Amino acid sequence: MGTPGGSTSSGKKTCRACGEEIAEAALVCHICGTPQRGPMWLYRWKDVATAIIAILALVPWIAGFFAFVIPVFEKPTPDLKPILYGCNGSKVSLGVVNSGKAYGFITAITLRPEGSKQSVALMNFDRSPLGESSVIAPDKPVSLVLQSFSSGDMSSAIEQPVCTTTTVCTFHLDLAYKDKDDKPLSAAANGTCNKAG
Numbered sequence: 001m002g003t004p005g006g007s008t009s010s011g012k013k014t015c016r017a018c019g020e021e022i023a024e025a026a027l028v029c030h031i032c033g034t035p036q037r038g039p040m041w042l043y044r045w046k047d048v049a050t051a052i053i054a055i056l057a058l059v060p061w062i063a064g065f066f067a068f069v070i071p072v073f074e075k076p077t078p079d080l081k082p083i084l085y086g087c088n089g090s091k092v093s094l095g096v097v098n099s100g101k102a103y104g105f106i107t108a109i110t111l112r113p114e115g116s117k118q119s120v121a122l123m124n125f126d127r128s129p130l131g132e133s134s135v136i137a138p139d140k141p142v143s144l145v146l147q148s149f150s151s152g153d154m155s156s157a158i159e160q161p162v163c164t165t166t167t168v169c170t171f172h173l174d175l176a177y178k179d180k181d182d183k184p185l186s187a188a189a190n191g192t193c194n195k196a197g
């Protein structure tokens with residue numbers, strides 16, 4: 001034993017960490033493993049640095065785990081959107097697409113001409129259920145339910161032409177629907193009509 005880091009007379013030196021006598025040329029202490037050159041703080045903190053790097057390396061795995069687990073507990077919801085195919089003033093052709101993960105149940109489709117406060121009920125599925133055509137399956141973005149409503153075809157549908165005064169009018173289309181727990185949801189779209197006749 002001698003002064004840590006110091007030299008002794010017989011071609012030996014003392015380890016700068018443990019103070020044991022080691023060979024003068026030794027780069028690493030054969031007893032405690034401490035390097036005899038380079039900054040000591042780097043050596044002292046190497047285990048902490050290794051631990052931090054190990055934890056950081058786990059982050060993607062942990063994130064991946066939650067990315068997999070959370071959707072399992074996440075409640076699937078419907079996501080319905082109305083798509084307008086055409087409108088000629090008294091007849092509206094539309095489809096509904098469901099890009100959600102659960103079934104959606106249409107309750108009503110209403111149309112309101114631009115500038116008008118009065119909505120036109122195209123169809124109310126609560127009062128007049130249309131069976132499977134009002135139930136929109138999930139995960140089928142290309143599966144469309146196409147309905148044509150006209151004043152002549154259905155008494156409960158449009159009772160007045162969409163466009164009455166102008167040749168081309170714009171309107172808002174509102175889709176009311178619900179999920180299987182009866183939670184009300186809605187979606188909207190804008191469209192244009194040409195005056196009939």
Ligand SMILES: [Zn+2]
Nearest residue numbers: 015018029032
């Ligand atoms: Zn040592």
